Amino acid sequence: MEPFAHWIALGAIGWLGVLSMAAGAWLNNPPLMASGGIGASYALIEIANRFAAAPAGRRRVRAAPAPPVAAAHRSIDPSDSGALVEQMLSQDRYALLLRPQVVETLTHDQFLRAKQALEQAMALVGEARVTLEAAGLSQGGVIHVEPFYLDRFTVTNRQFYEFVAAEAYRQPALWETSIWPAVAEMIDSTGAAGPRWWREGCFEPGQDSLPVVGICWHEAAAYARWAGKRLPSDAEWVRAAAYPDNSPGNRPRPYPWGDAMEAGRANLWGSGLGRVAAVDQFSEGATPNGICQLIGNVWQWTSGNFRGTGLEAEDDRSAPWSLPSPWKNIRGGAFDTYFDSQATCQFVSGEDPRRRRRNIGFRCAIGVCDLVPEVCT
Amino acid sequence: MNNASVLPLRSSQLASYTQSVPCYLCQTVNTFDVEFCTCCSAPMALAHQAKGRKVSPQMVAVVGASAVGKTVYLGMLIDMLTRQQRPLHLLTRGAFSLALQQTTVAALARCEFPPKTPTDPERWNWVHGQIRQARKRQPTELILCDMAGDALMTEVDHPHSYRVIRQFLQRSAAAIVLIDAMEISEGSRRQDFFAMKLLSYLSELETDVPGWSQRPVALVLTKADQCEECLANAAGFARTHAVGLWQHCRERFCRHQFFAASVAGACAWRESATEGRRQVPLRIEPRGIIEPLEWLLAQRLGARG
Numbered sequence: 162m163e164p165f166a167h168w169i170a171l172g173a174i175g176w177l178g179v180l181s182m183a184a185g186a187w188l189n190n191p192p193l194m195a196s197g198g199i200g201a202s203y204a205l206i207e208i209a210n211r212f213a214a215a216p217a218g219r220r221r222v223r224a225a226p227a228p229p230v231a232a233a234h235r236s237i238d239p240s241d242s243g244a245l246v247e248q249m250l251s252q253d254r255y256a257l258l259l260r261p262q263v264v265e266t267l268t269h270d271q272f273l274r275a276k277q278a279l280e281q282a283m284a285l286v287g288e289a290r291v292t293l294e295a296a297g298l299s300q301g302g303v304i305h306v307e308p309f310y311l312d313r314f315t316v317t318n319r320q321f322y323e324f325v326a327a328e329a330y331r332q333p334a335l336w337e338t339s340i341w342p343a344v345a346e347m348i349d350s351t352g353a354a355g356p357r358w359w360r361e362g363c364f365e366p367g368q369d370s371l372p373v374v375g376i377c378w379h380e381a382a383a384y385a386r387w388a389g390k391r392l393p394s395d396a397e398w399v400r401a402a403a404y405p406d407n408s409p410g411n412r413p414r415p416y417p418w419g420d421a422m423e424a425g426r427a428n429l430w431g432s433g434l435g436r437v438a439a440v441d442q443f444s445e446g447a448t449p450n451g452i453c454q455l456i457g458n459v460w461q462w463t464s465g466n467f468r469g470t471g472l473e474a475e476d477d478r479s480a481p482w483s484l485p486s487p488w489k490n491i492r493g494g495a496f497d498t499y500f501d502s503q504a505t506c507q508f509v510s511g512e513d514p515r516r517r518r519r520n521i522g523f524r525c526a527i528g529v530c531d532l533v534p535e536v537c538t
Numbered sequence: 539m540n541n542a543s544v545l546p547l548r549s550s551q552l553a554s555y556t557q558s559v560p561c562y563l564c565q566t567v568n569t570f571d572v573e574f575c576t577c578c579s580a581p582m583a584l585a586h587q588a589k590g591r592k593v594s595p596q597m598v599a600v601v602g603a604s605a606v607g608k609t610v611y612l613g614m615l616i617d618m619l620t621r622q623q624r625p626l627h628l629l630t631r632g633a634f635s636l637a638l639q640q641t642t643v644a645a646l647a648r649c650e651f652p653p654k655t656p657t658d659p660e661r662w663n664w665v666h667g668q669i670r671q672a673r674k675r676q677p678t679e680l681i682l683c684d685m686a687g688d689a690l691m692t693e694v695d696h697p698h699s700y701r702v703i704r705q706f707l708q709r710s711a712a713a714i715v716l717i718d719a720m721e722i723s724e725g726s727r728r729q730d731f732f733a734m735k736l737l738s739y740l741s742e743l744e745t746d747v748p749g750w751s752q753r754p755v756a757l758v759l760t761k762a763d764q765c766e767e768c769l770a771n772a773a774g775f776a777r778t779h780a781v782g783l784w785q786h787c788r789e790r791f792c793r794h795q796f797f798a799a800s801v802a803g804a805c806a807w808r809e810s811a812t813e814g815r816r817q818v819p820l821r822i823e824p825r826g827i828i829e830p831l832e833w834l835l836a837q838r839l840g841a842r843g
Contacts, residue, residue: 430824431621483807483815497803499614499822500647510821512804520803520823 175204229319229363231326246271252323255279257389259532276536283310283527284401284450285537291400292413294507304396310532311393311401312524313452314372314440315459316384318356318364321373324384325362330354335383343515347380356380357517370439372459372522378489378514381462381523390525395465395509397526398492402455403506405448415505417448417455422501427457430499437496437520456504459522460491460512467511488513495520559585562681563705578702579659583634584681587666595666595679598834599707602716603732604687607760609652609663610801611716612684613642615827616665625672626832630665638663638684646801646822655686659702662686671835678835691732694739708743712754712834719759719768719798722779730780733757737783741790754793754837756830757783763800769825772796795833799826 181197184190232251237244246267249258255278257263264272288308329335331354336344349359356364357375364373376384378392385391393401403413418426426446428438438458447453455461467488482488488511494504497520502508512521529537558567562584566577574581588595602608616639619628630636641663645652655662665682683706693700707713715736718729740750759768759775768775773796777784787794802819809815 433622481809483809488806495823497823497825499824502647503649503821510804511806512820516804518803 171204171207174200175208178202178204229322229369231323242266243271246275250274250278252327252388253278253282253320254388255282256527256532259536260389261533264533264535272535279310279532279536282313284313284448284452285309285529286311286397286401286450286452289400289404291396291404293395293399306394306396306400308529309393309397309526310529311397311452311526312390315454315461315522315524316373316381317369317440318371318373319369321356321376321384322363324387325355325359327387328354329383329387332387335386336379337382340379343379347377347517349375358519370441371437372440372454374437374459374519374522375517376522377517378462378512380517382464385523385525388525390527392462392464392523393526395463395490395492398455398461398463399506401448401452402493405450413506415507416446417452417506418446422504427494427504428454428496429457429494429501429504430497431501432457432496434496454493456493456506457498458496459493459520460495460510460518461493462521462523463490463492465490465509467509469509486513491521559589561585562588563702563709574660575702578705580702580705581634581664583632584664584666587631595681596711597681597683597706597709598831599710599713600682600716601685601690601707601713601736602687602760603691603718603729605654606687606716606718606729607801608687608716609638609655609684610642610646611714611758611760611799611827612665612682613638613652614646614801614822614824615831616667616682617643618824618827619667619669619831626828626835627670628667629670630667632666634663635665635667638665646819649819649821651817651819655684657686657689657692659685659689659700669835690736694732694735697739704743707740710753712756712837713740713750714756714758714830714834716758716760717776717780717783718761719765719775720761722759722775723765723767730783733780733783734786737786737790751790751792753791754795754834755787755791756834757787757794757796758826758830759796759798761800761802761805762798762826763802763804763823768798769800772798793837795830797826797830797833799830800824801827 178197178200181200182194183197185192185194185197232248237248239245246258249255255275258267258271258275259279267275286309289306291304291306293302293304330344330347333341347354349355349357349362351361353359353362355362356373359365359375364371382392399413402417403415405414405417414420416422416426422429422431424432426443428434428443440454440458443457444453446456448455467482467484467490469482490509491512492509494508498504503510512518557570559570559572559582560567561575561578561580561582563580564575564578566575568575568582572582584595600608600612616628616630619626620630620639630639642652663684665680667680669678669680671678685703685706689700690703693703698704715733717733721729737755740755743750757776759765759772762769765775773784775798776796801822801824803821803823805817805819807815808818
């Protein structure tokens with residue numbers, strides 16, 4: 162930035178020049194006029210040049226916020242298993258560490274930390290027989306669900322950023338082979354790999370705790386695979402949402418908290434917010450075992466194929482759908498879901514697995530049988 | 539000797555027949571108990587409700603081709619305005635004003651679209667309501683009508699076929715023209731041509747001052763959930779995919795704006811044994827429904843309703 166004294170000097174020269182020109186004109190003194198004109202012109206030219214100079218030297222430039230530092234960005238020695246475990250814990254990939262094939266390589270302390278991370282981030286959902294009301298089920302709609310863990314919160318921008326920073330979009334093993342050509346089209350608004358509305362591979366500042374949206378079903382499945390988990394099945398999702406108690410004969414509830422929609426328990430159209438909220442808001446709508454926002458905020462991808470919403474008349478339930486390819490189920494409703502009846506535990510909607518919507522996110526699950534038995538003790 | 543006679547009560551009603559009620563649309567004189575105007579088939583309830591009010595309700599025409607989504611759009615608009623308090627809130631007047639909202643909401647909640655609007659004007663749903671705006675002290679009285687697209691097309695192609703449509707459009711203070719964004723994005727010119735024909739019809743209507751060239755017209759691209767390009771920039775989408783319509787609006791209407799709207803979050807086709815192939819909304823996520831009316835209300839609705 163130019164020193165203030167320079168501006169004072171230029172201003173003084175300019176005014177003296179103008180006064181000299183005026184005096185010369187009044188006294189009929191051409192040399193005085195000419196020198197005054199030269200001085201004024203010099204001052205004007207210098208001022209103009211400084212305004213046209215590089216903006217960094219004169220204007221205040223607001224620095225772009227630095228992207229968050231991902232665990233994948235920290236350089237570690239590949240032979241240092243301890244550092245690798247730390248990195249995976251930072252990336253919320255504790256589920257991989259608790260697999261029987263991996264856990265034997267952990268120290269006791271590392272195992273405890275991974276177990277603690279699992280218990281903090283996921284809730285245990287016990288086995289049960291679950292009734293699904295969606296159409297087209299050959300089992301008559303009752304499915305036995307084995308015990309499993311479900312994420313307490315939908316996957317956040319911050320968590321998904323770790324996935325992006327680890328260049329997971331370039332790891333073919335995480336993606337179905339049929340979808341490989343399409344992975345290159347899963348880009349953000351600047352052309353970098355990432356969710357649809359991100360910029361340069363990162364989310365907007367201040368949105369760390371918002372659920373990640375603008376991701377298709379395949380991206381959700383790839384993230385789950387990368388984290389050592391999977392997408393929940395529809396029966397698992399309904400078990401977690403509609404059957405809060407494990408007592409036998411317990412009837413399913415329309416909502417995790419009871420039989421009626423209550424203001425403040427879920428982020429739907431009626432709540433008036435009109436946008437996604439942080440994953441830990443609307444905590445009054447959580448299940449008794451601490452799973453938040455199963456209803457409202459963002460729809461959640463599940464692993465099931467769409468067969469119907471469950472609202473069809475009995476004789477219409479077998480009517481085939483005319484879809485170009487199998488659609489995937491989404492459950493739970495979102496911030497813009499207009500009808501409370503379309504945000505119940507049993508209601509299911511469908512979406513093209515390649516669509517990247519502003520109101521669809523996901524959460525992950527893992528079966529108890531996929532983890533070492535010591536996790537549950 | 540006087541024979542006292544008791545006149546039957548009906549005579550008082552007979553006396554009422556001497557009282558005439560002009561239709562609110564075409565001003566044709568009707569008897570007080572007629573349900574629909576004998577001339578234009580507009581509901582006489584509008585005249586009864588408007589009678590005695592200090593401010594005459596203004597009419598806003600919601601028009602578009604068949605199957606563009608007029609019933610769904612209008613039904614959702616009414617329901618959303620009655621549910622919310624700010625920035626606009628609607629208070630319906632008369633039981634007849636609730637029929638459209640009830641039919642539409644009931645169908646959408648079941649993940650169905652409401653049935654096609656019949657072409658008989660006596661079966662159309664009318665809405666008379668009072669809109670309260672957050673920053674305005676005086677509420678605005680509005681009349682809206684869910685007209686059949688086929689009837690609109692017939693009137694445009696053969697003027698005076700539907701007197702009620704002609705009268706309504708002549709007296710409307712503003713218009714919301716619905717255009718199917720999906721059809722336009724697929725390259726079909728049907729929506730483009732119909733909208734241009736409709737707008738030409740409007741601009742050539744004999745009306746009170748100001749004419750349609752001065753009245754605000756909101757052009758709403760519907761079904762935008764299936765065509766997200768138009769949600770980002772409705773005017774740009776229209777300029778790219780409906781050039782004729784875009785140019786037509788620029789030349790004929792000095793107050794117009796493009797909007798994008800959607801009601802369903804996603805739709806799919808289903809083969810039903812009883813109803814054949816039909817489109818089904820998989821969930822309801824309204825977007826851009828209220829903004830066109832907000833814009834219209836922000837304009838000076840100068841024409842008398």
